[in-house]
Amino acid sequence: MIDTNTTSHGKWSSRFAYILAATGSAVGLGNIWKFPYITGENGGGAFVLVYLLCVLLIGIPIMMAETLLGRRSQKNPIEAMELLTKEANADSNWHYLGWMGVIAGLLILSYYSVIAGWSSAYILKAFSGSFIDADALAIKSIFNDFIASPVKLVFWHTLFMLATMWIVVKGINNGLEKAVQYLMPVLFVLMFLLVAYAMTTGDNYFKGLHFLFSPDFSKLTSNSVLTAMGHAFFTLSLGMGAIMVYGSYLSKDISISKTVFLIAGADTIVALLAGIAIFPIVFANNLHPNSGPGLIFETLPIAFGAMTGGWLMGILFFVMLAIAALTSSISLMEPAVAWLVENRGFSRQKACVWSGGVTWLLGLGTVFSFNVWENFKVFDRNIFQILDYLTANLMLPIGGFCIAIFTGWIMNAQHSEDELALPNSGYYQVWKMLISYVAPAAVFFVFLHVVGVL
Numbered sequence: 432m433i434d435t436n437t438t439s440h441g442k443w444s445s446r447f448a449y450i451l452a453a454t455g456s457a458v459g460l461g462n463i464w465k466f467p468y469i470t471g472e473n474g475g476g477a478f479v480l481v482y483l484l485c486v487l488l489i490g491i492p493i494m495m496a497e498t499l500l501g502r503r504s505q506k507n508p509i510e511a512m513e514l515l516t517k518e519a520n521a522d523s524n525w526h527y528l529g530w531m532g533v534i535a536g537l538l539i540l541s542y543y544s545v546i547a548g549w550s551s552a553y554i555l556k557a558f559s560g561s562f563i564d565a566d567a568l569a570i571k572s573i574f575n576d577f578i579a580s581p582v583k584l585v586f587w588h589t590l591f592m593l594a595t596m597w598i599v600v601k602g603i604n605n606g607l608e609k610a611v612q613y614l615m616p617v618l619f620v621l622m623f624l625l626v627a628y629a630m631t632t633g634d635n636y637f638k639g640l641h642f643l644f645s646p647d648f649s650k651l652t653s654n655s656v657l658t659a660m661g662h663a664f665f666t667l668s669l670g671m672g673a674i675m676v677y678g679s680y681l682s683k684d685i686s687i688s689k690t691v692f693l694i695a696g697a698d699t700i701v702a703l704l705a706g707i708a709i710f711p712i713v714f715a716n717n718l719h720p721n722s723g724p725g726l727i728f729e730t731l732p733i734a735f736g737a738m739t740g741g742w743l744m745g746i747l748f749f750v751m752l753a754i755a756a757l758t759s760s761i762s763l764m765e766p767a768v769a770w771l772v773e774n775r776g777f778s779r780q781k782a783c784v785w786s787g788g789v790t791w792l793l794g795l796g797t798v799f800s801f802n803v804w805e806n807f808k809v810f811d812r813n814i815f816q817i818l819d820y821l822t823a824n825l826m827l828p829i830g831g832f833c834i835a836i837f838t839g840w841i842m843n844a845q846h847s848e849d850e851l852a853l854p855n856s857g858y859y860q861v862w863k864m865l866i867s868y869v870a871p872a873a874v875f876f877v878f879l880h881v882v883g884v885l
């Protein structure tokens with residue numbers, strides 16, 4: 432897909448290849464694993480509403496900005512920021528933004544790979560028939576036994592990290608392009624089937640819908656607003672250079688705004704379908720919406736165990752989840768690898784071994800936070816929660832804030848207008864207002880609120 436042979440910096444083979452890769456990056460564990468459990472922990476409807484508003488008013492404009500910065504520079508995020516700062520005659524400190532992105536990507540990948548490992552392990556569990564006719568209690572104990580074993584978690588984490596490294600080394604090849612091409616339709620079909628199953632839970636289906644879509648603002652704390660906003664960045668892969676580096680492989684004749692709407696739309700639909708499938712099962716089995724990161728692993732297997740054809744669906748679902756995670760994890764590693772190759776003269780292999788190795792090691796912290804180190808907490812958070820908070824709630828919104836300021840205020844407006852090439856200047860003005868005022872102000876006010884100034 433990215434042709435890395437002809438020039439030192441590759442190109443997507445087509446518009447479609449780019450859309451697939453960027454959607455592959457956006458749609459992942461964030462939609463199917465994280466969105467439901469954080470919605471459960473943050474009280475449902477009001478949280479979902481804030482998340483949707485953030486996607487629309489902050490996420491989409493910033494995604495357009497990140498893509499245009501990447502495409503204009505045709506460079507990895509660190510060099511891109513160096514180049515664009517020179518072009519804008521701005522302070523050279525802006526290139527630290529590229530750095531923060533590379534670091535955030537590797538920090539996220541460290542725990543992402545552990546959870547993706549859970550999904551891979553669940554393929555085998557589904558295959559072995561463990562879920563058939565199992566009740567909620569049995570499914571919960573399968574999950575608890577699994578995460579209590581550091582050896583098993585390390586095994587699957589290692590396997591997933593190796594798979595990520597393997598694909599990133601190859602450059603993104605045809606195999607992956609094909610995989611994503613089939614994955615997306617299969618993913619949609621499976622999500623709809625799960626939603627159909629959720630509809631069979633009678634009243635609980637409506638309880639689920641009510642939980643997701645009827646906002647109760649009394650449940651909203653400033654930290655849940657921060658989590659919703661952070662998740663808008665996380666789920667769209669924003670604020671750390673993944674979309675920037677993908678944009679840098681994009682040729683000039685492709686419309687950024689159209690592709691961004693497609694990608695953000697698909698991403699949001701998958702998350703909402705996951706929520707609609709999961710909460711009815713939660714209520715039907717007297718489970719708690721706030722059971723945390725194990726939520727999908729404790730609920731969906733109940734459905735697979737009970738429905739006709741559930742054995743096959745369970746296998747397909749976890750295969751699909753693992754592949755969706757893989758198409759995201761490669762984009763978490765790509766900024767670091769592109770920089771090591773283009774700036775430090777590493778071969779792609781060496782760059783992957785280094786980024787993967789360091790990230791794998793860091794991931795052990797997350798593995799142990801579910802078992803041997805589960806009581807090790809700082810500010811009431813275990814290692815996994817610290818990494819998640821630091822990246823999704825702080826680094827990505829700060830990265831996104833800086834990207835908004837840079838594109839809205841520092842970059843020459845003519846340059847952003849040329850890149851976006853919107854059909855009329857009215858659209859450009861709307862984007863410009865969102866990126867210069869609305870997005871940065873929103874991030875800023877949420878932060879002030881969380882630290883208690885507002």
Ligand code: PHE
Pocket residue numbers: 456457458459460461462539664665666667668669671673759760762763
């Ligand atoms: N967007 C991915 C998901 O929802 C995660 C991700 C975050 C990927 C940041 C790249 C960059 O699972």
